[in-house]
Amino acid sequence: MSTYTSEPGTRLAGRYRLEDQVDAGGGWALWKAIDEILARAVTVVTFADGFPRVLRAGNVICFEPRFIVGDQALFVEDTILITRDGHEILNPPLPYSAKDIEAAIAKKPDSR
Numbered sequence: 541m542s543t544y545t546s547e548p549g550t551r552l553a554g555r556y557r558l559e560d561q562v563d564a565g566g567g568w569a570l571w572k573a574i575d576e577i578l579a580r581a582v583t584v585v586t587f588a589d590g591f592p593r594v595l596r597a598g599n600v601i602c603f604e605p606r607f608i609v610g611d612q613a614l615f616v617e618d619t620i621l622i623t624r625d626g627h628e629i630l631n632p633p634l635p636y637s638a639k640d641i642e643a644a645i646a647k648k649p650d651s652r
């Protein structure tokens with residue numbers, strides 16, 4: 541099965557499991573999915589076989605996952621450069637796991 545033709549339960553890129561198709565039209569489909577590595581809900585767009593590819597080497601995509609801590613929503617932006625051989629993440633990696641976040645907070649000087 542091509543990664544551009546999908547159905548519920550399909551796993552993409554070794555981490556995104558498609559759950560429910562939310563919308564579709566003209567060769568694309570919008571899915572509610574689960575990032576199995578980060579254990580959170582995400583949105584995924586898939587394309588039908590033969591759908592014209594609009595991404596070219598040199599294009600940049602910004603991916604902005606959101607998470608909520610208490611009553612505060614936080615956004616983390618990943619900037620991705622499309623290359624001839626795939627992609628390159630342009631921004632430095634941020635801590636995602638609780639362990640990594642706690643380690644980053646522990647390194648921060650006390651601001652009191």
